[in-house]
Amino acid sequence: MNDRPTGRPRTIDPDAVSLVALRLFDERGYDSVSMDDVAAEAGVSRRSLFRLFPTKGALVWGGLDEFRERFEDALTDRPTDEPAATALRAAYRVAATFPTDALEVTRRRLRVIGANPSLRQEGAFFVTELEHTLVAFVAARDGVPEDDLGVQVRCAVFAAAADAALTWWARHGEGGPEEVVDGVLAELG
Structure with a gap:
């Protein structure tokens, strides 16, 4: 049968x-x-x-490619005479504007990642790719090599601040994710 x-x-x-x-x-x-x-x-x-x-x-990590794509597209669309920090802040704001139907999955994804440090290892490739995008963009804007210490540090700070802001939003749910990220990045100057 x-x-x-x-x-x-x-x-x-x-x-x-x-x-x-x-x-x-x-x-x-x-x-x-x-x-x-x-x-x-x-x-x-x-x-x-x-x-x-x-x-x-x-x-857990599967849906974050869309975030990176929105971020990269937003960087590409920034005016060429705009300071790097301003462009990064604007690109993060665009990337963190998640479609309404993706808010629950994004919030849960970020909470799970935040609560499980072991997941960071599996997502290291995603994080490294995003950081490389930041470094390449800022180095090009500043006209310096990508291994410039100042560029490396500024990009690491921006990436860590955006990550912390999104994780905070996921846990607390206050405001829109783009507003929370923008507010934190604005404080960096």
Whole structure:
């Protein structure tokens, strides 16, 4: 007897699966939730889950590429005569303006990352790519090499401040994420 489903295979929405996982991680704790728990709660097979998300951390970090893309596009759109700090602040404001339907997943993602330092290792590539974008942009604007100490430090400070502001917003939910980030970056000058 053939118990395999007939017809077209069901399409799995990776964003919906990720949201289910983030809710579980946020409510029960990242380390307390297994991939089997996520698959069962999302109503997908373990095999399908691993096809979409090869690691548990990928469920958390998966959606941040859109942030980086918005950030890079916003930097590209800045006037060429604008000071680097002003351009970075404006680009962060654009990137942190999340679509309404992405606010819950973004808030949960940031809370889970903030509560689980071990996740930082898995997201190191994302963070490094973003920091490289900052350094390349600021160095080009300032007309100095990318390994300039001043550029490296300023970019690290901007990135850390934006990350801290977004994590604070995720935990407290006060104001829009773009307003919180902009306010913190404005204080940096």
